[in-house]
Amino acid sequence: MTVRETLLSARDLEVYFSVGKHILPGRRKKVKAVNGIDLKVYRGETLGIVGESGCGKSTLARALLRLIEPTHGELMWKGENLRGFDKATLARRRREFQMVFQDPSASLNPRLTIAQCIAEPLQTHEPHLKRKEVERRVIAMMDKVGLLASQRNRYPHEFSGGQCQRVGIARALILNPDLVVCDEPVSALDVSIQAQVINLLDDLKQEMGLTLVMIAHDLSVVRHISDRVMVMYLGKPMEVGRYDRVFDHARHPYTKALLSAVPVADPRIARHRKVQLLPGDLPSPIDPPSGCVFRTRCPEATELCGQKPPARSGSEEHRIYCSNFEL
Amino acid sequence: MSSKTNARKLSEQMASSLEAVEGRSLWQDAWARFRKNRAAMTSVCVLLVIVVCILIGPSLSPFGHDDIDWNVVSDPYELGKPSLTSGHYFGTDDLGQDLYARTMKGGRLSIMVGFMGALVAVVIGTVWGSISGYVGGVVDSVMMRIIEVLDSIPFMFMVILFVTLFGNNIYLIFIVIGMVSWLGIARVVRGVTFSIKKREFVEAARSIGVSRLTIVRRHVLPNVLGIVMVYSSLMVPGFILFESFLSFLGLGVQPPDTSWGILIAEGAKTIDVALWLLLFPSAFLVATLFCFNFIGDGLRDALDPKDR
Numbered sequence: 001m002t003v004r005e006t007l008l009s010a011r012d013l014e015v016y017f018s019v020g021k022h023i024l025p026g027r028r029k030k031v032k033a034v035n036g037i038d039l040k041v042y043r044g045e046t047l048g049i050v051g052e053s054g055c056g057k058s059t060l061a062r063a064l065l066r067l068i069e070p071t072h073g074e075l076m077w078k079g080e081n082l083r084g085f086d087k088a089t090l091a092r093r094r095r096e097f098q099m100v101f102q103d104p105s106a107s108l109n110p111r112l113t114i115a116q117c118i119a120e121p122l123q124t125h126e127p128h129l130k131r132k133e134v135e136r137r138v139i140a141m142m143d144k145v146g147l148l149a150s151q152r153n154r155y156p157h158e159f160s161g162g163q164c165q166r167v168g169i170a171r172a173l174i175l176n177p178d179l180v181v182c183d184e185p186v187s188a189l190d191v192s193i194q195a196q197v198i199n200l201l202d203d204l205k206q207e208m209g210l211t212l213v214m215i216a217h218d219l220s221v222v223r224h225i226s227d228r229v230m231v232m233y234l235g236k237p238m239e240v241g242r243y244d245r246v247f248d249h250a251r252h253p254y255t256k257a258l259l260s261a262v263p264v265a266d267p268r269i270a271r272h273r274k275v276q277l278l279p280g281d282l283p284s285p286i287d288p289p290s291g292c293v294f295r296t297r298c299p300e301a302t303e304l305c306g307q308k309p310p311a312r313s314g315s316e317e318h319r320i321y322c323s324n325f326e327l
Numbered sequence: 328m329s330s331k332t333n334a335r336k337l338s339e340q341m342a343s344s345l346e347a348v349e350g351r352s353l354w355q356d357a358w359a360r361f362r363k364n365r366a367a368m369t370s371v372c373v374l375l376v377i378v379v380c381i382l383i384g385p386s387l388s389p390f391g392h393d394d395i396d397w398n399v400v401s402d403p404y405e406l407g408k409p410s411l412t413s414g415h416y417f418g419t420d421d422l423g424q425d426l427y428a429r430t431m432k433g434g435r436l437s438i439m440v441g442f443m444g445a446l447v448a449v450v451i452g453t454v455w456g457s458i459s460g461y462v463g464g465v466v467d468s469v470m471m472r473i474i475e476v477l478d479s480i481p482f483m484f485m486v487i488l489f490v491t492l493f494g495n496n497i498y499l500i501f502i503v504i505g506m507v508s509w510l511g512i513a514r515v516v517r518g519v520t521f522s523i524k525k526r527e528f529v530e531a532a533r534s535i536g537v538s539r540l541t542i543v544r545r546h547v548l549p550n551v552l553g554i555v556m557v558y559s560s561l562m563v564p565g566f567i568l569f570e571s572f573l574s575f576l577g578l579g580v581q582p583p584d585t586s587w588g589i590l591i592a593e594g595a596k597t598i599d600v601a602l603w604l605l606l607f608p609s610a611f612l613v614a615t616l617f618c619f620n621f622i623g624d625g626l627r628d629a630l631d632p633k634d635r
Contacts, residue, residue, distance in 0.1 A: 067530060094536030095536065102527070107531045109545075111353060112545075113352075120535060121535045124541075155351065171531070171535070
């Protein structure tokens, strides 16, 4: 395998939020939304991050781009320390990494036309551009994401969710970023539109040489588009690796449970399938279980799981965080 | 099948060959809804008539607002009754001063107080509230505490203090109203800014790298403006009333200058002998207040169709 350029890497990334009303900020309870994530994003790949609701996926996405300041850990962007960037540098460098948001209509300012929405990154980072040139590039971008140029003076509320998401994608891509983090880009859309938007992202990725981080709670979305996958649970990684390894040779009990719950279109197969149900709910991230955070719901949990953090095994290709299974 | 795709292609070609379609902004939508609101539109018309009256009205009367008509002074309640022939359309007061001219003159002051109060409130309140709400944290706490301190000073006490210190002066009323009027609106704007700040499009702007000032100007303020408009249009009658109240107590403008509040105060004294002295200024004041309230309601319904 060729050596690939690491675009973004995170080491031991933690994002804690203080909650509660204790007088001393240090004594307030902490929501451990992201609790020790290591990841690498290589240039040109698509990294899928999956996990159930509330496991810290969106927080992770924002922390990777410093939209939320991480509490602890290391972030490297193209070999530079991303957390060390000062405000002005960060604002300038933001053009290299963009984000597509979950709720397409909420992510567009209702008072601006979609052309103004799409043009905003250009005006921010290349303020010297002439109006004609901005318009030309906006129209070119709209064409790329499958929007009619004649609709550029319309407002977001005049569009469907899928079209709004195309606007959001156009806005993220107009500066030719290296990395685009998509925070559940299709979960708010109809199923029929989801495929269109996913395909659009995949096409644009090939065409523009993008790197994608794709966050989803829907395994089929991630499976369709990802080169590598990370499975998260309660702010921690469970299983990471190439998508075919993770999906076809899942070793972690949590990944297995997730995969067994994916709906199958064929009822004859579905009837004989065993769905691995997990007992209980996601524990509170304020007070996560000791040892392995998944042990309270894990069908394979032993006493040992509560005593020490899960063992890491495997390689870059496929890695799991579990004391009972090894690669 | 193929004819379908052909038709689609054709329609797409047609669509893209057309000039850019103009969208309908939220403001245009709101204006359309406002126009359908009969009470609000009527109020706008009535208010316009009142404003025009006030602006050009005094020149239609042969008397100035402080001219004394010596012909009626001998028996003002009999000779000074409203009549078209004497030129005193609304009658005169007990000094023989023409009520029509005085109502128009007083209206100028009352309405000016209303608008000036709203203007000051909107400008200071919006800026203050949006900064406080958007920046948050310590800055927000300090700015809000300042508002609370200002709000806790007894207002009437301050007015009386100012009047005793600086004498009776119309600008004093503007200053005093300006000092307190923006407090409420600043709170409202801060609250709305808080909720807008959490919306995804603001986060999107941050992820693009837009500066804080531009985010406030471009993304926060336009979305706050609707509420500010509603709030300020409902504030205008409050200021008019407040000025009337001050003048009624003798703390506002002094004769021969006048306002609706003063005229009503004077009219109230002679209610049993000269009803017209109370009737005409009150009618104007009430009409104006109603208009502003209906316009405010109309604006609220138009700008916030979901919130009902």
